[in-house]
Amino acid sequence: MENSLVFDLTMMMAKILVILVGTLGVVPVMVWFERRGAAWMQRRVGPNRVGPFGLLQPLADAIKFIFKETFIPKEANKFYYLMAPIIALIAPLCALAVIPFGSKVIINGQEVILQVAQMDTGVIFILAFAGLEVYPVILAGWASRNKYSVLGALRGSSQIVSYEISMGIALLSMLVVYGSFNPHDMVAWQQGSLGFLPKWGAFVNPIGALIFWISIFAETNRLPFDLAEGESEIVAGYHLEYGGMKFAAFFMAEYVAMIMASGLLATLFFGGYGLLPGMSELVSMISAHFGFGAVGMQNTKAAFEFISFATKIAFFMFLFVWIRWTLPRFRFDQLMDLGWKILFPISIINLVVVTLGVYYFNS
Amino acid sequence: MSLPIIILCLISAVLALTMLFAKSPITSALCLLGVLLMTAGIYGLIGEHMIATIQLVVYAGAIMVLFIFSIMLLNLSNSENDFKKKPALFIFGITIGFTLFGFFAYSIKNHFQFHLQDKLLGIFTPQLVAQLGGNSKVLSHALYSQFFVSFEVISLALLVAIVGAVVLAKRKVD
Structure with a gap:
């Protein structure tokens, strides 16, 4: 009894550590890639002075962030001003707990x-x-007592609330297909193949996948939907008054939210941790080569599942950067039109079609 | 009751009192949000994950956003001065509140049959729920078969409320 409790606790801690290190550790790499990728796509050089290929640039940034003066605007509401970046980082990290x-x-x-x-x-x-x-968006904008911040917060929060609807309905259409809330069931459903394609949610319900994918750009406030921090109009939006590590917390939160959204997208529509095509042969080859039993085979499989999942997330993170440097920013009314007049009706029609399809195939 | 539940209860009690006595509207709203989050935590700890999640999605994720959004939009931050404390009225109000609470507690204690509480349970035990495929499955099945009509009637009531709100808002604009 005692032993199993210790074992459970250790395993729980280990899993939490994997999530924390995996996400917060990826952030500096992503920041580096964002800047190098931007430079690459715009045919510039990019940061290349600190370390090989500028790889140590995030470290230099972090040191600078930490040693910046802690500045709080005089008119700001201090408690909420300091609370906003903390919530910003906690919420997406909590959501990661459920993604297998x-x-x-x-x-x-x-x-x-x-x-x-x-x-x-x-x-x-x-x-x-x-x-x-x-x-965090509302709080940061409100507590800073700055017109730009309030405008950014209003834009950001109305955008997040609006796109949550089409995102939720796209998710609902996938729940109808899987018939389960459990991510493991979803991944299990997506094994197998549809002809030459893997049986992924994106191929079963392509419109739902597209709507969900567009919506997570708005949810994470990324370009082309980063109206909450449109530099040319409202300087830096809701985090205008934040400097040093407080700004870095918002920055990290954006990347953690991107990782969370990519993980959710991968789990719902792209087979989750299911092995990428060709990997199951690799697993059995390795197991046969080293003479693993059932236990060793399962552990090898788990390692490759982790690699597949990380690959999928990395691909979607790359897409985030790619889109950012490809599409220009929307105007705010265009954004709201897209959310309410295009995505919302399409997602409802798609939900009805998917429900009828599921009813037809199940009966 | 386990220790984590007691801690959550204490935090939510403190937050509820802060909500009542706070002067700034945004503090009150955020304390209410805290109470809702703690309640979701309590539901989660007693194993009712579905209720906990619905609590988070509906109350914390939607209704409180609306509250805080409107507080921020109207910028009520300077109206705290309108609420000047009048000690006599304040003590009078508190006395009445506690008296009423005392009566309620007394009547519930005397007339609620605690000894029957465990005998009048429904058919669902934790084992049965787990056997039927989990909490959310059982709940959805009950919702969409046994209580189908009441579910639809409630959604109709919500629709009426939405249409009513639109009509009211439109009249003001015109």
């Missing part, structure tokens, strides 16, 4: 499911914490 990053590993004869919180409601819980991402 592998099926299971077997350690000492005990199964460890590679997901921090095994919840009955799974995906809906992610939606709940994604919904909480509005608060």
